[in-house]
Amino acid sequence: MAILSPNQTEQIVNQIVVLLQQRERAVFATRQSDLAKGLSSSVYVRHANLHIQQPDLGFIQSLAAMDQTHPAVATALDAMSYGVHLHLSVHQKLLTALPVSELSRLSLTLSDHLGQAIWLCAKSVIGYTDVISLKPGIFMIAPRSLLTPLASDVLTQRHIQWIRPE
Numbered sequence: 001m002a003i004l005s006p007n008q009t010e011q012i013v014n015q016i017v018v019l020l021q022q023r024e025r026a027v028f029a030t031r032q033s034d035l036a037k038g039l040s041s042s043v044y045v046r047h048a049n050l051h052i053q054q055p056d057l058g059f060i061q062s063l064a065a066m067d068q069t070h071p072a073v074a075t076a077l078d079a080m081s082y083g084v085h086l087h088l089s090v091h092q093k094l095l096t097a098l099p100v101s102e103l104s105r106l107s108l109t110l111s112d113h114l115g116q117a118i119w120l121c122a123k124s125v126i127g128y129t130d131v132i133s134l135k136p137g138i139f140m141i142a143p144r145s146l147l148t149p150l151a152s153d154v155l156t157q158r159h160i161q162w163i164r165p166e
Helices: 006-025 032-036 041-046 057-064 071-081 092-097 149-157
Strands: 027-031 049-053 085-090 108-112 117-121 138-141 161-163
Touching (some): 006 041, 027 032, 049 071, 057 071, 071 085
Parallel strands (some): 049 085, 117 138, 138 161
Antiparallel strands (some): 108 117
C-alpha cells in the first residue's frame, strides 16, 4: 500500500470538499410522474436538494402519511433517507387542503407555484415568537390552532397571508 505525502492528502481532501460544496448547492427538479419511476442513485450523490414541481394532492397526502406503497412517495422518502432535502412547489389552489400537522413533522420546505415561501405551523397556540422571524409569504396553521392577536398583527404588518386548512 502506497503512503500519500501530506501534499497529496491535502489535495484529495480539497477535492472532496469542492465536490461536497457543489452537491450542497445542486438542485434536482422533477415532477411527481418522473419520481414514480424512481431516481438514479447518482442523483443522491450529485444533488443535496430535490425539488418536486406541482405534485397533486394525493401525492402530498401520501407523503404526509409516509405511505411507501405510493411509488413517487417511496422515492421521495428514499431521497430523504440519503440526506437529500425535499422541497415541494404546490399550486395555490391546493393550500386549503394541505395536511399541515402531518407535513410539519417532515423535514421539507414548501413554496407555492409562484415561488412564494410557505411555512407550516402545527402548534396549538401560535404566538409572537412563532411569527416574528418570518419573511413575506404564506403561513399555514393547523385546523385547530389558535393565533394570538399579537401574532396576527405581526402577520398583517409583514404582509404574510395566513391560511387555516379545512
